[in-house]
Amino acid sequence: MSSTRTEAAYLRSVTAFKNPTLDLLHGRFAPFVVAVLSIVFTPDRPAVAVADAHVEVAEAIDELRAAGIDTDDDRRIPAGSAREICRGWVRVGWLGLQIEDDVEVYRLSAHAVGALEIAGRAGGGRARVSRSRVRTLLDAVDRLARDAESDPGRRREALLEERAALDAEIAALDEGVVEPLDDDHLLEEAENVIHLARELPADFSRVAESIAAMQRDVVAELRRDVRPTGEVLREYLERGRQVMQATPEGRAFQGALRLIGDPEDIDDLTDQLHAVLTQPFSRLMTPEQRGELDAIARRVEAGVQEVLTAQRRASHVITAQVRTHDPIRDRHVDDLLRSVMAGLHRWSQTRSPGRVEPVRTLPLADIGHLRRSLSDVRPPGAPEPLASGDSDVEFVNADTRAWGGPHYAELEAYVATLPGGFDLATAFAGADAETRRPVDLVGLLEIVHREGLVETDDVSIVEAVRPDGTTRRFAFGAVTAAPARVSDAEPPTATETDADD
CATH class of the missing domain: 1.10.10.10 (Winged helix-like DNA-binding domain superfamily/Winged helix DNA-binding domain)
Structure with missing residues (x-):
C-alpha cells in the first residue's frame, strides 16, 4: 500500500x-x-x-x-x-x-x-504565523459552520452570542474604555491584508480565462452543429446572455460581485485604505508594502473590469457567430481548408526543400464585353461619337471657358506667322489679348519646345493678362526659337515675381 x-x-x-x-x-x-x-x-x-x-x-x-x-x-x-x-x-x-x-x-x-x-x-517578505492570519482562518471556519448550520435554533443562538459581544464592545466605548492595539499587531493585520490581496489578480484572471475558454467551446460546438439556424438560434443566444453562469469561476465571481460590484463599495474601500495609511503604525511598513496596500482598491476595480470585459466579448462573439451561422457554408469552408492542407502536405513530400517563389499577383480574368441582355444576339457596337459643335452650349451667367487651358490652335497659328529664331518674350507681347493669359505663356513655351528652342543667360520679363483684366508679370530664362529641332531641350519654368493691377 x-x-x-x-x-x-x-x-x-x-x-x-x-x-x-x-x-x-x-x-x-x-x-x-x-x-x-x-x-x-x-x-x-x-x-x-x-x-x-x-x-x-x-x-x-x-x-x-x-x-x-x-x-x-x-x-x-x-x-x-x-x-x-x-x-x-x-x-x-x-x-x-x-x-x-x-x-x-x-x-x-x-x-x-x-x-x-x-x-x-x-x-x-517573511511568511509567519500571526494572530491576524489565525483569526482570519478561525473567522472563515466560524462563518462556514454558521452558514452550513440547518438548525434554526442553533443559528439563532450563534447570532445572539455575536450580538451580545457587539453590545458589550459598544458599552465599553460609551464608558470611554478603549484598548488600543500595539503597532506590531496592526502591522500583522496590514501584512495579512496584503497577503490576501495578492491572490485576487490571479483569481480574476482565472475567471476571465474560463469565460474565454467557454466562448471558444461554444463557437466550436456551433460550427459542428448541423441543425438549421432557426433551431440553434434561441439556444446559443441564451448561452451568450448567461455566459457568466456557464463556468464555476463565473458563478463564484458573481457571488463576489455582489460585495464589490457597486462603485460606492470601491470608493469606501479606497477611503478605508487611505485612512489606514495615515495611522502612525504605517511608518513600520516598507514603501513596497504601503504601495501594495494603497493599490488594493485599484486592483479590485481592474480585476472586475477585466472579467466584465471578457463577459461582454464572449457574449458578442457568440451572438455574432449565431447570426452568421450557416452549416452548409461552414462545411464547404472546412472541406476547402482540409483539401488545401492535404494538398500542401502532398506538395511538401514531393518537392525538394528550397526557396519557394511567392505568388505576387493573381491572374486577371479577361471577360471582354458583358452583354446587357442574354436575348440580344447582336454584337456590341461602338458608342456614338461626342459632338464637338458649340451651337448647343449655353452659359447662364458667363462663359467660363476663358479660364481654361491654353489656346493651342490660336497659338500654333500665331507661331506659324513668326520668323525663325524669334524671341519668346517678344512674341508673347505681340500676341492678341485673348492669347496673352498666364496659361497661354505655358502653352507657347510648350509649342516652341516641340520645334526646338535655345536658352540664353539673359532674363526675360513678360506681362500676362487674365480674363478679368488683372495683370501678372513673370520672369524666366530668355528663350529663342531655333530654326532646327532640338530634341534634348527642356522647357523652362516660369516663376511669378510680382503682380500689378
Whole structure:
C-alpha cells in the first residue's frame, strides 16, 4: 500500500509540474521570465500593446547583457529576439493575445499572475504565523459552520452570542474604555491584508480565462452543429446572455460581485485604505508594502473590469457567430481548408526543400464585353461619337471657358506667322489679348519646345493678362526659337515675381 500511495503522490506531483505556473518557476530561465514580466506588466498596466512589449523586452535583455548577467558559460537569458521570446510565452500559456480597441495586446495569464505572486511572496517578505492570519482562518471556519448550520435554533443562538459581544464592545466605548492595539499587531493585520490581496489578480484572471475558454467551446460546438439556424438560434443566444453562469469561476465571481460590484463599495474601500495609511503604525511598513496596500482598491476595480470585459466579448462573439451561422457554408469552408492542407502536405513530400517563389499577383480574368441582355444576339457596337459643335452650349451667367487651358490652335497659328529664331518674350507681347493669359505663356513655351528652342543667360520679363483684366508679370530664362529641332531641350519654368493691377 505504501508503494501505491508513493506512486500516486508522484503522479500527482508530475501532473502539478505540468501546470504552466510551476513550469514557469521551475524553468531554466525562470528568474529572467519573472523579472521581465513583473516590470512590463504592473497592476496599473495589465495589458500592453504587442509592439510596445517587444520593445520593452528587448531593452530589458540589452540591460541585463550589459550588466554581465548573460554569459557564454552561464546562459540565463533565452536565445532569440524579443518577439520570438514573447511568442514562446504565448505558446506555453504565460501570456495571452487579445484585441482591444483594434490593437493587439498581451495580457498575463492566470498561471503567470500566480507565478509572479508566488515569486514575490517567496522573495519579498517573511511568511509567519500571526494572530491576524489565525483569526482570519478561525473567522472563515466560524462563518462556514454558521452558514452550513440547518438548525434554526442553533443559528439563532450563534447570532445572539455575536450580538451580545457587539453590545458589550459598544458599552465599553460609551464608558470611554478603549484598548488600543500595539503597532506590531496592526502591522500583522496590514501584512495579512496584503497577503490576501495578492491572490485576487490571479483569481480574476482565472475567471476571465474560463469565460474565454467557454466562448471558444461554444463557437466550436456551433460550427459542428448541423441543425438549421432557426433551431440553434434561441439556444446559443441564451448561452451568450448567461455566459457568466456557464463556468464555476463565473458563478463564484458573481457571488463576489455582489460585495464589490457597486462603485460606492470601491470608493469606501479606497477611503478605508487611505485612512489606514495615515495611522502612525504605517511608518513600520516598507514603501513596497504601503504601495501594495494603497493599490488594493485599484486592483479590485481592474480585476472586475477585466472579467466584465471578457463577459461582454464572449457574449458578442457568440451572438455574432449565431447570426452568421450557416452549416452548409461552414462545411464547404472546412472541406476547402482540409483539401488545401492535404494538398500542401502532398506538395511538401514531393518537392525538394528550397526557396519557394511567392505568388505576387493573381491572374486577371479577361471577360471582354458583358452583354446587357442574354436575348440580344447582336454584337456590341461602338458608342456614338461626342459632338464637338458649340451651337448647343449655353452659359447662364458667363462663359467660363476663358479660364481654361491654353489656346493651342490660336497659338500654333500665331507661331506659324513668326520668323525663325524669334524671341519668346517678344512674341508673347505681340500676341492678341485673348492669347496673352498666364496659361497661354505655358502653352507657347510648350509649342516652341516641340520645334526646338535655345536658352540664353539673359532674363526675360513678360506681362500676362487674365480674363478679368488683372495683370501678372513673370520672369524666366530668355528663350529663342531655333530654326532646327532640338530634341534634348527642356522647357523652362516660369516663376511669378510680382503682380500689378
